[in-house]
Amino acid sequence: MTLTQEILTIAAVVAGTMATRFLPFLxxxxxxxxxxxxxxxxxxxxxxxxxxxxxFCLKDAVFTSWHGLPEVIGILFVGLLHKWKHNILLSIAGGTVLYMVLVQTVFA
Structure with missing residues (x-):
């Protein structure tokens, strides 16, 4: 890309982002x-x-073997944690950490 094309691309992205942010308020x-x-x-x-x-996250999971178990455990953990704490960010972070621990250590 030339410098002009880069500037125009950045300007278009900025304009699109600003439009989606400000349009509802207008x-x-x-x-x-x-x-x-x-x-x-x-x-x-x-x-x-x-x-x-x-x-979308479960579309490639294989539930006919143990490969789908980390996903199921992660989903149940997110649901229970959110029911308990009512904190979306904590639920997402906790589920992500648990899933990554499961797939990298327990189900490796």
Whole structure:
């Protein structure tokens, strides 16, 4: 890439990022109720995205042998830890650490 192309690429990425960050505040200013479909999407999309991520992460897991056991243990651990502490970051970090320990030591 030439220097001009690099500058234009960075400018396009910055403009796209800024648009996605600022556009919601311009469309739905404080004190004004968003439309019903936006509120509905705000309630159902987080669960749908988490479900999609779980399916994506498990798409290559083999559950006919012991290879799927670290994934199952990790998922159960994340669920139990989140139910106990109600902290998303702790649940994700704890599940990731446990899964990595399992696949690198126990199920290596």
């Amino acid at each position: 469309l739905f200013p404080e004190g004004r109720q968003p439309p019903a479909f936006v509120r509905y999407l705000g309630t159902v999309l987080p669960s749908a995205v988490i479900g999609l991520l779980v399916v």
